Amino acid sequence: MSPFTALESWYAVDLAGRDLATGRDPSSGGAASPAGALAAAPVVTWPPAVLSAGGRRRRLGAALGAGGDAVEQLLDRLVARPSATALDVASLATATPTGPADLPLSVVGLAEGVARSAGVDPSWLAAVDQRRAAARPLLVAAGRSEELEAALHVAMLVATEVLDPVADADVDAHIASGAQLWLLGAAVAWALAAGGTDHPFAPWAELVSAGLWPVGPSCGQLVVAVVAPR
């Protein structure tokens, strides 16, 4: 049971307390829980919050419960788009979702990153996929499905826009964006499951926030593509 008891309507709101769905003060409708309100928001302005009909306000992190702060911080960095030069790219990149990779780092442009993604070992990618999927059953077993759906919903609303390819017909940019969204989704689910930032996808989520795409091991190198130079 969420710490925020039901029997009260909750609304997803912006900083000024306006309903995200209508841009007006919350009035009719509402959801039975803070997570339910977030999951029903058709748009998000950053940072979102929830407001109860009784006037109680919760930040995104608090509304999502354990690990919610890590989700909020992750998305906050994504929106802020920190410069990649401020990161220790090598350390973050070698901390892959399947464990440390002892490979030389190769930072490349977008087109080369896409080309080299074809050389990524399928069995390694399958292992990442498996690790990615492992967060959901943990959360479901803990009775936190609603929080997971809300976190993913908000994350995808934010990330789909932030990572929107500049040119609608740019195939490479769509590939990179899809990969980044896939990794971010995993990071969000794991942040909730782990209750913080100590999880397999946290280092790569840092890279994504800075406009990088960790492609993975390809032809004896660990490839990271620069998607959005800052």
Place this chain on the structure above:
Amino acid sequence: MTPLTPTLEQPFNGEVADAEEAKALGAEYVRAAGKVIASHVRNELAGAAVFDEPAIALAPGPKDKWLACRIAMEEYGHHLKFTKLAIELGLDDPTAGPILSVFDYELRSWPEFAVLKAIVDLAEVVLMEELSSCTYLPLRNLATTLLPEERFHVSFGKRRSLELVADPAAAPLVAEAVERLVPFTLPFFGRSVSANNELFRRWGIKTHTNDDSRAAFIRRSQRFVVDELGLPFPEVGVRWDGGPA
């Protein structure tokens, strides 16, 4: 103020700036715009869930996996953007209506997904092109905004279908998908005799009959299937009155 009573011969051709103006115009206008918006709310979500999400797992390699992921997110995003219009217009529950029969479908292979994007999303393009001149400006603007993404999905589907049809192992799957998907897509445009379509045309939400739109889709998809893929086009008619096409 005298209420407007547009007819098929003299349809409403004004511009309605927002939900308040729509409501001021009358319940019938809200119903017309609302039905089209609600249909997109449901069908964009169903499309993302039934076609695009399963395709992520079916993708043969990393590049296609990421592309499928991006496309799935975009389709889900379209659902949310139409949901916002529905809320602004005060629609009760836009997800409550029926889902189009085209979504009663199990995606089985990557070639099928490629053809699906080329063909089913082309139907979406035909519909959105029509909405990009509709009288309800929020809907017009949204359709205009979303069209480049829908066109990208179609171009992705066409590109992949062309690659696959050149591969002797995949070509039969492409041909089978064309046979299966073209008839499935036709109900997307609604029945030939449709009170809803008349309502939409009287209020300038749409300008074409359902059969006109279906004919445009058949023309365009046939050009792709026959001229580019070099495959036969299923025998289909422009009319649809319910049931299997």
